[in-house]
Amino acid sequence: MSDKVIPGFYSPEVPYTREEARASVGPGWQGLVDTAFETVTAVGGRIQQVKEKFGLLRIYAKVPQPMKQGIDAILYELEVQSRNVCEQCGAPAYLRKTSRYILYVSCEAHKRPD
Numbered sequence: 001m002s003d004k005v006i007p008g009f010y011s012p013e014v015p016y017t018r019e020e021a022r023a024s025v026g027p028g029w030q031g032l033v034d035t036a037f038e039t040v041t042a043v044g045g046r047i048q049q050v051k052e053k054f055g056l057l058r059i060y061a062k063v064p065q066p067m068k069q070g071i072d073a074i075l076y077e078l079e080v081q082s083r084n085v086c087e088q089c090g091a092p093a094y095l096r097k098t099s100r101y102i103l104y105v106s107c108e109a110h111k112r113p114d
């Protein structure tokens with residue numbers, strides 16, 4: 001079963017590790033990923049996937065009731081925070097757009113050429 005699993009893709013059978021989550025986004029967001037893991041595992045939940053989506057950090061988690069709503073709010077807050085944290089270095093940053101309309105978050109130093 002597990003030999004058919006493609007790394008980085010969500011599978012209900014195979015736990016998604018913190019290492020996989022960290023490898024899925026840039027080094028500047030590792031602190032946000034760690035916070036997400038600690039928050040979710042503290043209430044017996046688990047992270048299902050972490051990725052960059054529309055430029056921002058997106059975290060999918062399975063959280064038992066009745067904590068789900070509160071944890072979802074915290075994860076959403078981390079997503080909002082990622083808008084101002086450079087994905088490459090963690091410095092204060094902005095959500096930017098390339099000339100090809102690819103969204104990403106970076107500081108001045110890590111701006112992508114257009």
Ligand SMILES: [Zn+2]
Nearest residue numbers: 086089107110
């Ligand atoms: Zn940077």
